[in-house]
Amino acid sequence: MSGTGPREAVFPTRMNLTLTKTRLKGAQTGHSLLAKKRDALTTRFRTILRKVDEAKRLMGRVLQLASFSLAEVTYTAGDIGYQVQESVRKASYTVQARQENVSGVVLPAFDGVRSKDASDFNLTGLSRGGQQIQKCRDTYVKAVGTLVELASLQTAFTILDEVIRATNRRVNAIEHVVIPRLDNTIKYINSELDEMDREEFFRLKKVQGKKKRDAEKADESRQGQNEEYRAQGGEVHRDEGIRGGDAGGADMLDQGKDDDVIF
Amino acid sequence: MEALGFNMSAGFLEGVVRGYKGALLTQANYHNLTQYFRLQLSSTDYGNFLANEPLPLSTATIADKATEKLVAEFSYIRTNAVEPLATFMDYITYAYMIDNVILLTLGTLHERDTHELLERCHPLGVFDTMPALCVATNVEELYHSVLVETPLAPYFRDCLSAQDLDDLNIEIIRNSLYKSYLEDFHSFCQTLPAPTSEIMTRILAFEADRRTLNITINSFGTELSKDQRARLFPTIGRLYPEGNNALARADDVDSVIAAVDHIAEYKSFFDKAGVSSGAGANGAEEASSSLEDEFFKHDVELNKQSFLQQFQYAVFYSFVKLKEQEVRNLTWIAECIAQDAKDRVNDYISVF
Numbered sequence: 001m002s003g004t005g006p007r008e009a010v011f012p013t014r015m016n017l018t019l020t021k022t023r024l025k026g027a028q029t030g031h032s033l034l035a036k037k038r039d040a041l042t043t044r045f046r047t048i049l050r051k052v053d054e055a056k057r058l059m060g061r062v063l064q065l066a067s068f069s070l071a072e073v074t075y076t077a078g079d080i081g082y083q084v085q086e087s088v089r090k091a092s093y094t095v096q097a098r099q100e101n102v103s104g105v106v107l108p109a110f111d112g113v114r115s116k117d118a119s120d121f122n123l124t125g126l127s128r129g130g131q132q133i134q135k136c137r138d139t140y141v142k143a144v145g146t147l148v149e150l151a152s153l154q155t156a157f158t159i160l161d162e163v164i165r166a167t168n169r170r171v172n173a174i175e176h177v178v179i180p181r182l183d184n185t186i187k188y189i190n191s192e193l194d195e196m197d198r199e200e201f202f203r204l205k206k207v208q209g210k211k212k213r214d215a216e217k218a219d220e221s222r223q224g225q226n227e228e229y230r231a232q233g234g235e236v237h238r239d240e241g242i243r244g245g246d247a248g249g250a251d252m253l254d255q256g257k258d259d260d261v262i263f
Numbered sequence: 264m265e266a267l268g269f270n271m272s273a274g275f276l277e278g279v280v281r282g283y284k285g286a287l288l289t290q291a292n293y294h295n296l297t298q299y300f301r302l303q304l305s306s307t308d309y310g311n312f313l314a315n316e317p318l319p320l321s322t323a324t325i326a327d328k329a330t331e332k333l334v335a336e337f338s339y340i341r342t343n344a345v346e347p348l349a350t351f352m353d354y355i356t357y358a359y360m361i362d363n364v365i366l367l368t369l370g371t372l373h374e375r376d377t378h379e380l381l382e383r384c385h386p387l388g389v390f391d392t393m394p395a396l397c398v399a400t401n402v403e404e405l406y407h408s409v410l411v412e413t414p415l416a417p418y419f420r421d422c423l424s425a426q427d428l429d430d431l432n433i434e435i436i437r438n439s440l441y442k443s444y445l446e447d448f449h450s451f452c453q454t455l456p457a458p459t460s461e462i463m464t465r466i467l468a469f470e471a472d473r474r475t476l477n478i479t480i481n482s483f484g485t486e487l488s489k490d491q492r493a494r495l496f497p498t499i500g501r502l503y504p505e506g507n508n509a510l511a512r513a514d515d516v517d518s519v520i521a522a523v524d525h526i527a528e529y530k531s532f533f534d535k536a537g538v539s540s541g542a543g544a545n546g547a548e549e550a551s552s553s554l555e556d557e558f559f560k561h562d563v564e565l566n567k568q569s570f571l572q573q574f575q576y577a578v579f580y581s582f583v584k585l586k587e588q589e590v591r592n593l594t595w596i597a598e599c600i601a602q603d604a605k606d607r608v609n610d611y612i613s614v615f
Contacts, residue, residue: 064602071322071598075591076555082383086369087433126434126495128474129555130481 007184012192024182031174038167040103045160055150066143069136077129105163107156112148269574272345290613297608322597329590334386351576354448359388365437418443438495445497458575471500479510532557
């Protein structure tokens with residue numbers, strides 16, 4: 001029997017049937033839309049994954065270069081760490097966040113901005129190794145740039161991952177739960193309606209049969225009464241009614257055409 | 264005639280220094296070091312100086328330990344020295360003292376706890392009253408305690424007032440102090456008898472010229488004005504005075520090359536470093552590291568030469584410089600090995 005699966009608790013009425021059918025249609029549209037969204041996101045996700053991989057490799061190389069240039073500085077200028085730390089007054093490299101929209105998902109994207117007046121410690125190492133320090137600084141700025149890019153990709157990666165999961169969950173939920181349930185509901189309503197039809201038909205038959213039996217009974221008893229009455233010497237007339245008698249029973253509507261009616 | 268009396272006071276110490284010098288790492292040592300760092304180090308004069316260090320070894324530890332050894336050797340000689348060698352050796356430490364005082368000034372300017380900075384100070388430049396400088400809470404106090412407590416007082420008095428400490432860039436202060444120091448050291452050396460003064464003049468002249476050139480090149484594109492720059496040039500050296508004047512006006516690397524044109528050695532540095540007149544600013548940046556290397560090489564060369572003459576004090580100065588270079592080399596090799604940059608590992612400057 002249909003309706004064994006889970007279905008919604010509705011009364012099996014025609015209105016609910018129409019309603020449920022509309023909902024089924026909506027669910028199917030939603031399903032295909034979500035599936036499209038999932039595909040778009042997955043494509044994007046793959047691209048980002050590839051970029052993350054590249055950026056990570058690049059980061060490895062750049063950071064190695066950077067720390068090597070720091071070693072060069074240490075070789076020529078000695079330990080300048082404290083001096084550099086102290087002479088920094090404001091950040092020369094800032095990160096700005098903006099938003100990027102991918103199929104309705106807002107991804108944060110970071111841009112590294114190097115401020116123009118970043119000359120706080122360009123006198124460091126004036127007498128020894130100043131050039132190396134500037135070079136090292138530039139290398140590190142590049143390294144930080146790579147890190148920022150990686151951070152932006154990584155964040156997008158995590159967010160997209162989550163969104164893809166959610167979308168997948170929804171797609172699967174619609175496909176495997178909502179649509180079957182609506183299907184079941186429709187089948188249930190249909191079967192219930194059929195059942196009701198059959199019951200109604202049976203009931204009508206029953207009523208007809210009863211009526212027929214009652215009519216026969218009444219007829220019989222009237223015959224009997226008539227007989228009885230006739231036996232007592234009474235006369236039984238048929239009710240003639242209007243235009244009864246011999247002419248009775250003629251069709252009132254079919255009396256030939258009136259002459260003055262043209263059509 | 265100096266040789267007559269020299270051995271009475273300084274003969275033993277000269278012997279010790281020459282012994283130390285013999286223990287400096289040689290080319291073969293370096294070559295082996297680049298292959299098996301720790302293994303080879305234990306077979307040199309450094310012995311088992313890393314024996315008690317926990318693994319993994321950082322390059323900073325190696326540098327610290329090597330510096331410690333240098334300081335130990337230096338202070339041994341210093342304690343045994345008599346005048347005028349004692350004063351001479353004190354002068355050597357002044358350079359490091361300048362760095363330390365500058366470090367403390369920096370800390371005070373930014374209102375940090377200067378006691379932490381004491382550990383960061385170069386051990387050669389440590390003087391007894393240095394912790395007293397930490398008591399100073401503002402720049403004014405610091406300035407006065409520097410005047411009272413340190414041997415650097417004349418340099419401070421000559422070129423700075425208390426206000427300057429506040430206003431000027433710390434690097435400018437450092438270089439002005441260093442300039443006074445070089446000039447003072449130079450005039451002190453002139454009072455010493457002949458072989459010492461000759462050799463020290465040569466070394467200090469080069470040191471001064473190197474600073475002049477570096478300051479000029481490094482100040483391109485910074486807010487340092489030409490007047491300020493000219494004030495930082497030491498008034499000794501082979502470039503003084505007309506070379507200095509030319510450098511003070513220099514705007515780019517080409518004019519620097521033109522200024523040093525009449526001194527063959529310096530010209531060859533630029534040639535070797537490949538700062539050609541056509542290379543422009545980018546070329547200068549690329550090549551300046553090798554220019555620095557050329558300076559180091561020449562420095563080592565001069566210091567090596569001072570060992571060729573006996574009965575003079577320059578060996579002590581040269582020994583400290585060579586040892587310092589050796590520490591740098593060790594750090595460099597260790598760093599290269601740690602960072603897996605085998606192709607650059609041979610860029611050290613071999614001492615012997």
